[in-house]
Amino acid sequence: EAGVAQSPRYKIIEKRQSVAFWCNPISGHATLYWYQQILGQGPKLLIQFQNNGVVDDSQLPKDRFSAERLKGVDSTLKIQPAKLEDSAVYLCASSLRNSRVGSTEAFFGQGTRLTVV
Amino acid sequence: GEDVEQSLFLSVREGDSSVINCTYTDSSSTYLYWYKQEPGAGLQLLTYIFSNMDMKQDQRLTVLLNKKDKHLSLRIADTQTGDSAIYFCAESKSGGYNKLIFGAGTRLAVHP
Numbered sequence: 001e002a003g004v005a006q007s008p009r010y011k012i013i014e015k016r017q018s019v020a021f022w023c024n025p026i027s028g029h030a031t032l033y034w035y036q037q038i039l040g041q042g043p044k045l046l047i048q049f050q051n052n053g054v055v056d057d058s059q060l061p062k063d064r065f066s067a068e069r070l071k072g073v074d075s076t077l078k079i080q081p082a083k084l085e086d087s088a089v090y091l092c093a094s095s096l097r098n099s100r101v102g103s104t105e106a107f108f109g110q111g112t113r114l115t116v117v
Numbered sequence: 118g119e120d121v122e123q124s125l126f127l128s129v130r131e132g133d134s135s136v137i138n139c140t141y142t143d144s145s146s147t148y149l150y151w152y153k154q155e156p157g158a159g160l161q162l163l164t165y166i167f168s169n170m171d172m173k174q175d176q177r178l179t180v181l182l183n184k185k186d187k188h189l190s191l192r193i194a195d196t197q198t199g200d201s202a203i204y205f206c207a208e209s210k211s212g213g214y215n216k217l218i219f220g221a222g223t224r225l226a227v228h229p
Contacts, residue, residue, distance in 0.1 A: 004159070033217070042121070042205055042219035043160070056216055091159060106217060108159030 002026065004109035006092050012115045018080040021112045025073070025094030032069055033106060034077050035091040043091055049075065082116045089113050121220035123206055128226045135193040137223045139206030142187060146208040149182060151191045154203045154222070163191070163204075193225075201227045 005024040013019050025032050030051050035043035046065065048056040051072040060067070064083070069075040079086055089111040096105075120142045129135045141149070147168050152160040166173045166180045166189075173180045179192040193200055203222040 035219075040221070042207075042221045045216060045218070048216060093160075105162055105165070106160075108161070110157070110159045 004092055004094055004107050006090075006109035006112055008112055009110065010113050010115075012117060013082055015084055015116050016081040018078065019082055019114060020076050020078045021090050021092075021114075023075045023077070023092030023109060025075070025092070026096070026107055029094035029096045029107075030072070031095045031106075032075050033091075033093040033095075034067055034075070035093065037089045037091055037111070039088070046077070046090075079114075082114075084116050087114055087116045121206055121208055121218055123204075123220040123223045125221065126224050126226070128228065129196050131196060131198060131227055131229050133196055135191075135196045135200065135225055135227075137191045137193075137204050137206075137225065139189040139191075139220055140187055141189065141206070141208050143208060143218075144184075144187065148209050149180075149189050150207040150209070150217070151178075151180065152205040152207060152219075154205065156202075160205060196225075196227050198227045198229075201225055 004026055007022050011019055032049040034046045036046050037043045046060045047067045049069040052069045065079055067077045091108055091111045093106040093108045123139045148165055150165040151163045153163050154160050164175050164178050164180055166182050171182055177194045181190045189206055203224050205222045206220040207217050209217050
């Protein structure tokens with residue numbers, strides 16, 4: 001079974017520039033998450049999709065961050081314009097929500113390391 | 118509210134047991150998880166426990182849950198150098214859309 005694919009692996013941009021990250025979840029997984037992991041911290045949920053609908057974006061800085069999941073499969077996360085404090089690893093994860101059990105086994109991609117200079 | 122706290126660092130000798138601790142504040146949390154992150158890699162689910170359980174054992178891993186104190190621990194028996202990584206505790210609630218809340222992670226260093 002192929003895992004969660006993310007690209008690019010690394011990105012360096014100047015502040016005020018734009019950047020986009022791409023995620024391809026595991027086939028059949030209805031739930032897709034984008035997390036931001038700042039160095040030395042745990043992952044922080046930015047946005048959660050159920051199929052192609054947003055179910056939680058309470059911690060997404062909507063003035064500069066946007067995300068979409070067209071057709072309920074791939075997803076892109078965009079930052080425009082970037083700030084120095086956006087330097088972090090952006091992790092995509094997906095899960096096949098088991099409504100009987102209710103547990104969330106989320107499978108993570110390797111992440112995209114963003115450096116804003 | 119939602120908050121998960123962990124100690125930041127643990128150092129153990131190879132062959133000894135490691136115990137990583139976590140506290141959480143949301144009493145309605147239904148599932149609690151332990152994830153492992155190796156350098157440059159994504160997070161890997163190690164194990165999880167349902168909130169109506171006190172203990173779960175899976176090979177070298179033992180999870181203990183004290184729901185009254187909102188305390189979770191992960192014990193790794195016979196710790197090996199390959200266990201060196203960052204371990205994250207996470208919580209979620211059943212129903213809704215299972216939002217995962219992570220702690221800051223505990224860095225486990227295993228030395229000879």
